[in-house]
Amino acid sequence: MSRQIFGKPPAEGTETPVAAPAERRVPKKPLMGLENLGPRREGQPVGALGASLNAISERGKQAEEIEKKLAAGQTVIELDTALIDPSFVSDRMPLSDEALSDLVQAISESSQLSPILVRPHPERPGRYQTAFGHRRVRAVAILGIPVRAIVRELTDEEMVVAQGQENHARKDLSFIEKALFAQRLESRNFARPTIMAALSVYKSDLSNMLSVAHRIPEQLIEAIGPAPNTGRRGWIELAELLKNARLIEIARKAAGAPLTQAQDSDARFSAVLAAVKPAPMRSKTDILKDGEGSKIGKVATNANRLVVTVDRKHAAGFADYLAEKLPGLIAEFAKDGAGKSGP
Secondary structure (H helix, E strand, O other), X not given: OOOOOOOOOOHHHHOOOOOOOHHHOOOOOOOOOHHHOOOOOOOOOOOHHHHHHOOOOOHHHHHHHHHHHHHOOOOOEEEXXXXXXOOOOOOOOOOOHHHHHHHHHHHHHHOOOOOEEEEXXXXXXXXXXXXXXXXXXXXXXXXXXXXXXXXXXXXXXXXXXXXXXHHHHHOOOXXXXXXXXXXXXXXXXXXXHHHHHHHOOOHHHHXXXXXXXXHOOHHHHHHHOOOOOOOHHHHHHHHHHOOOHHHHHHHHHHHHOHHXXXXXXXXXXXXXXXXXXXXXXXXXXXXXXXXXXXXXXXXXXXXXXXXXXXXXXXXXXXXXXHHHHHHHHHHHHHHOOOOOOOX
C-alpha cells in the first residue's frame, strides 16, 4: 500500500471545485524525498522516488507509479478548466497542433484516464495552479468538459519536483527542454538539490544543462525547438561555439531562415550548427618551385597542420633562408594580433 505523502485534503474538496480557505489547510508530509535534500555523496541521485524510477522499465508505468503515490488516499474531483492556471515555471516547449489534436482525440474516445495534479492558487483565491497535466488541461478545454483533478496543498519546492518527475516519466523530455527547465528553476532561486530532484539527474548532468542554457540565448533555443533526437553532446558543441559573440547573430539568422523553419526541430538544430561550425579544411599538397620552375619542395595542408618541406639537395640556400626568417615572421604575426582572434 502506498504511503500517504501529503496531509489529507479539505473535506469540502470532494463536493465543490472551490479551494478551501487558507486557515483550514493542514500540515503536510514532505513530497517524494524532499525531506532528504540534505548533504549527499557525490554522484548520488536526489530524491527517493528518483532512484525507484530507474527500476521501472516503461515510461508510462513510471508516470502511473508517480501519480498513484501522489493520489494515495485522495479524491479525484472535476474542475472547470477556466479556473486552472499553468505552473509558475514551464518545463516543456509548446505542444504542436498535431500532437494536441491527437491528445484531444484520445481523450474524446477513451475519456481522461489519468487525473492532473493542481494546488489552490497561492495568490488568486478560488483558482488553481497546475503541477502536472498542462496538456491534458488544454485538450479537455477544447472538448468543453471538466478536467479530472487531484487538489493538493503544495509548496513551491514540492510542486516543481512533482511537475518535473511526472513529466520526465511520462515522456522523455529532450536535453534542451530539461536544460531550460533547470535554468528557469535556478533563476527563481531554487536550490540545486531541488532542481536535481525535479529532473532526476546527477550533479554533473545538471552542471552541463545549466552551462548550455546560459550560453545559448533562449530565443535561439525556441527557434530551434526541442530537437528530441539531439543529445547533450550536440548542444554542448553549439554552446562552445557560441562563446564567440559574433556567431550568435549568425546562428539566429540561420535558425530564422524560411528554409530552416520549414524543417523539423532536429534538422533546424543541424542547420544552425552547420552555420556556425568552421568548415573542415580539405587536405592538399602544393609543389614549391624556384624562379626557373624547378621543384624544390612542397607544402602539405590539412585541418590540423601545415608542413613545408624544402629539398636541400636542390635548394639548400632557400632552406637556410627560410629557417632564418621564421622567428621574425612569427614575431610580426604576433605583433599584428592576428593570432589572438578566433574564427
